[in-house]
Amino acid sequence: EAQVTQNPRYLITVTGKKLTVTCSQNMNHEYMSWYRQDPGLGLRQIYYSMNVEVTDKGDVPEGYKVSRKEKRNFPLILESPSPNQTSLYFCASSSPRGATDTQYFGPGTRLTVL
Amino acid sequence: KQEVTQIPAALSVPEGENLVLNCSFTDSAIYNLQWFRQDPGKGLTSLLLIQSSQREQTSGRLNASLDKSSGRSTLYIAASQPGDSATYLCAHSSGYSTLTFGKGTMLLVSP
Numbered sequence: 667e668a669q670v671t672q673n674p675r676y677l678i679t680v681t682g683k684k685l686t687v688t689c690s691q692n693m694n695h696e697y698m699s700w701y702r703q704d705p706g707l708g709l710r711q712i713y714y715s716m717n718v719e720v721t722d723k724g725d726v727p728e729g730y731k732v733s734r735k736e737k738r739n740f741p742l743i744l745e746s747p748s749p750n751q752t753s754l755y756f757c758a759s760s761s762p763r764g765a766t767d768t769q770y771f772g773p774g775t776r777l778t779v780l
Numbered sequence: 781k782q783e784v785t786q787i788p789a790a791l792s793v794p795e796g797e798n799l800v801l802n803c804s805f806t807d808s809a810i811y812n813l814q815w816f817r818q819d820p821g822k823g824l825t826s827l828l829l830i831q832s833s834q835r836e837q838t839s840g841r842l843n844a845s846l847d848k849s850s851g852r853s854t855l856y857i858a859a860s861q862p863g864d865s866a867t868y869l870c871a872h873s874s875g876y877s878t879l880t881f882g883k884g885t886m887l888l889v890s891p
Contacts, residue, residue: 670823697876708883709869716876724878756823764876766811771823 668693670772672757678778679747687742687775689757697764698740699724700732702753703774709756715740716764747779782807784872786882793860794890801855801885803870811873813846813853818867818884827868828855860889 670691679685689698699714701724711724715734729751731743740759744751755775760767783806793799803813812831816824828837828844830853836845843856853870867886871879 699879701881706883709871709881711878714877722877758824765873765879766876768826768829769814769816769824769871769879770826771816773823774821 668770670757670759670770672755672772672775674775675773676776678780680780681748682746685744685747685777687744687755687757687777689740689742689772690738691740691757691759691770692738693759693761693770694737695759695761695770696737697761697767698734698757698759699765699769700730700740700742701756701758702726702751703756704753712742712755714765747777749779751777752779753777782872782874782880784870784880784882786868786870786885788885789883790886790888792888792890795860795862797860797889799857799860799887801857801868801870801887803853803855803882805851805853805872805880807872807874807880808848808851809874810846810848811875813844814871814873814879815842815844815853815855816869816871818869820866824869857887860887862889862891865889 700712701709713732715721757772815827830846841858867884869884
């Protein structure tokens with residue numbers, strides 16, 4: 667089954683404790699992207715990747731890092747989480763024309779930073 | 781900066797009604813417009829994608845239109861059902877890298 671998976675689905679952590687949210691897709695997509703969704707603000711793009719080893723900032727990249735060492739995986743790293751990063755996070759992928767093609771979203775990761 | 785606005789923010793209708801959800805965008809340089817559905821606690825599901833060269837797309841009871849000149853798109857849902865209850869999001873793409881989302885319309889269809 668074609669899908670985007672995210673882990674963990676739910677995470678409660680404390681300020682400053684490094685964490686990684688994993689994203690994996692099995693559709694051989696070149697393009698992958700991370701979004702956060704907040705009430706009243708909607709979905710905002712954090713980072714995106716057009717292909718392996720090619721990543722770039724979205725609208726709200728501060729406090730986040732990403733890497734794209736393999737085509738299928740696009741982890742989101744919070745090196746020193748803060749309470750304002752409490753949010754619902756989504757990973758998405760598509761191919762072959764990036765954001766202009768149909769997007770496939772993961773189920774979301776709900777992160778709470780205390 | 782690109783802005784995407786969705787009206788109304790929430791809509792409640794009885795089962796069987798036809799309804800229209802609206803999406804407007806400020807950037808006329810558009811590649812395509814996508815409509816998504818989001819169920820509570822779940823990710824987004826793509827419903828329809830309209831290329832900039834197209835005027836509309838249809839899938840079952842859903843029809844989406846695009847008017848680039850006015851910066852508007854509409855999602856028409858025919859004969860609504862309780863299972864259509866969800867949040868509907870539109871997203872504008874002006875290039876390969878980024879989608880800009882509206883804040884969504886929360887739809888409730890009552891039996």
